[in-house]
Amino acid sequence: MKTYHIITIGCQMNKSDSERIAACLDNIGYKKTEKREQADLVVLTTCGIRQSAEDRVYGLAHKIKKENKNAKVILTGCLSEREDVIKRLKDKVDIWLPINQIINLKQILTDFDFRNTKINPCDYLKIKPKYTSVFSAFVPIGNGCDNFCSYCVVPYARGHEVYRDAEEILNEVKDLVGQGYKEIILIAQNVNSYKSKIRNQESGIKNQEARESNYIDFSHLLRLVNSISGDFWVRFVTSHPKDISDDLILAIAKCEKVCKHIHLPAQAGDNDILASMNRKYKIEHYLELIKKIKKNIKSELPVAITTDIIVGFPGETKEQFGNTVKLFEKVKYDMAYIARYSPRYGTAAEKMKDDVTAHEKRKREEKLMKILKKIALENNQKYLGKVVKVLIEGQNKKGFLFGKTETNKIVKFSGDKDFVGKFVDVKIEKVEEFGLSGVFKKNY
Ligand code: SF4
Known part of the structure; x- marks a missing residue:
């Protein structure tokens, strides 16, 4: 039996794409192996968001062919259609595979030329994945991005936004x-732009507003997922600040299964830099959203807010960077x-x-990190003495x-390994900037 390594x-x-690739390979008779150097097929699911991620791909591609010259190498993901990458790695990669073509993987492995085949870019999301976890699953609701932030490769790598039918998503969940x-x-890429036509009025989608408009947006989708019976949490990523509606904030607040x-x-705290990044919102709008989120999403502990930031964007002056510092101080992020x-x-x-300069970028990163650590610690102090529900993900080397x-x-806490994948209550006794520890109270 032929083997594969991803x-x-x-x-x-x-990660979700790789789960679908694994399912495709299993279906055509390949077997997964952890031993890359012995695999018949090595799949590299690549990322081009940061230079460091791209550099890892170059290093790995060279290493794979060196340690296992008989392996067939498939490169998919962000870099699979970049001409400069194709030129640079032409001797190291056998198949350059756009991710939505994995539905043709069987034929592609037998020399089928897929370049002129027309496919719906969302169809590959119908493939039932081989989930890596038995308690937490990624469920893609769409693919691609229409926003074209000036620094980002995603719209070029993944194409225009396409969304899955709500019924298909609900059935998967x-x-x-x-x-x-449990999760x-x-x-x-932008969950807030989600839109799906209701194709079948008999589908069981009961939301009155959605049925009348014949469309489901992301807040409707969240309510529908929340209404599925069972003890589980719902998370979602990623949100674009220009697309968060008041109704979505309300849905997050009201849906008890949606994590707070x-x-x-x-990305930045300065309006000129945001304009240069083509982010299509002003910082005043962002801060207004944060205010609404904090005011409306109430639970025993404050809603957690995390973010992504780029420091040293072209032309960013010290003063403009100072506005990002002010943003950190105002929002009080839990993580960035x-x-x-x-x-x-x-x-x-x-x-x-x-x-x-590289030196200045590092200095700016360090400055934000220092503020983040101080604020995150202050935020975490609110957990001291509280009993919190935790979904257990694993056991570390120290047990x-x-x-x-x-x-x-x-x-982090001491407990029975059988709790992995389950909800338990933990009383928090110690807090650090980016973690809490405590004692086991009860399981569910
Ligand atoms: S919204 Fe996100 S994925 Fe889309 S272009 Fe901007 S940064 Fe990239």
């Missing part, structure tokens, strides 16, 4: 919950993923002068169980 670099969407899954993560955590990428700007191939920002709260806080 290497996934980058985001949750890529029902199936997962029926199997005992459903709805994913798309919002990841809302700001801070990236130093690097030009990405084919984007609008690639043509701008990358004029902030501690770890998992997350609905507010996405990592919790």
